[in-house]
Amino acid sequence: MDYLRGMGIQAQVQQGESLLEIWVLEQDQAVAEREWQRFVAEPNHPRYHEASWHSGDTHSGLSYGKGASMMASIRSKAGPLTLTIMVLCLAIYLPWFLGWQRPIFNVLHFFESWQAFSLAEGWRIFTPTLIHFDPMHIVFNLLWWWQLGGLIERRLGTGKLFVVLIVGGTLPNLVQFAMVGPNFGGLSGVVYALVGYCWMMGRLRPESGIGLPQSYMMFLVLWMVAGFAGFMNMANWAHLGGLVVGLAQAGLDSRQRH
Template sequence: MMEVGVLGDPRAAQALVDYLLSQGISAQSQATNDGVAILVEAPQFHRGREEYERFLKEPYHRRYMAASWESGQVHSGRDAKFDYGTPGLSFFQSLVTQSGPLTLLLLLVCGGIWLFWNLGFAEAIYGATHFFASWEAMGDGQWWRFFTPSLIHFSAMHVVFNLLWWWYLGGRIERERGALTLLILLLVAGTLPNLAQFALQGPNFGGLSGVVYALVGYCWISGRFNPNSVLALPPAYVGFLLLWLALGFMGMMNMANYAHLGGLLVGMVQALLDHRSRRR
């Protein structure tokens, strides 16, 4: 069987398993060091993964209570005991178990920068983190400026969009391929695409979007090599993000288009290199 995800609360995991069984998906739960893994048969992996992701978005929906009630009374003759415990704790556990140390660290860093940005420190933060103002300025040191623009965001939608995708994709990669793989993607996609963006459109940009597109490219290509991998993305997700990229180049969005495209290419190349190294 294949793992579609991990939940921090055993009762929530049982609720999802009950629902999957009610939908004709062969599923079971298994305790792990990170929580409770949800396992499904390989041919049903993508359907099981989609249901798992839907469960994360609305875990208290009545469909899961109904499935647990039916499972408790019909399948085993027991009273249904559908109870998630403390909602705040369950949410926190789910956040942690779907991530890794690096994923969570960057969430905290970007979230903290955004918080202080809106507490009146925007000018100081921008002054310390923005990209080089010119090619000549690169000769003065301060090499962190190749990367630090990736950590600053200019609107609430900007930071929420990027951090959600970072958590969703970065957490997958870190748990499946390790923190080193994710760190390489972060550093390379957080620097080279910034340089391309500067060369083609100037220094006024910021955000984690280039890294996010690197994660998309990495998961996309990894999924092409192994459709049953937990890194494989539903085609709709890839299509949405590619459409978003295209809208930027069409001038319909004010975005760092070349950083996005550069990040996508970085992720795709890294996936190809990793695939070759694993085959040796």
């Protein structure tokens, strides 16, 4: 429905006895029939996801679980790993917000120097990813993690998301440390890995059902550029590192046989 509306075709859905019927004007019937056959052949193509992203809501008149609780809505778009990381970030942020910044940062921050690296505290390569400094910071990151991480986990499995999380939560941290220093935190390096992964997979292997609209990719790249330009205080090198990680991972995954 969203895709047809985006093409300028007026369409309505009617509930039959055992199926749904899509009705269009007579002059649009040939085009709608052709598009229907394309949809049947590749229903997970990003063009349909992008149409829904751009519309912001379905025009079909169907409820899609309307009235369900917020938690049920969150769970419906997320797998166990997506939810676990969201809960973990919130559990760390709550005492941070209540004034426990110093003890939390002491436990989770990145190594102070190259000489301080130790296998005994190897978690420090990853754990800055779980620290968030203010409400806007954590809301921005968790919304993208929930949307894109949940998409990958539901489509490709928990194992695939785990790989993107670990690689996107460690290598960008190393890049940020090497370029700026140890005082950083946040899930945004992973978020940019998810962005790069979804965008590239949508172009190299659209049948996977993973994709990201071009407009969203452009917005997040401009957001990163604004950070490098000094308009915002962000972990810019972690963002860039995460984006490269996601693009590279999608390039590798798209060549695997399925």
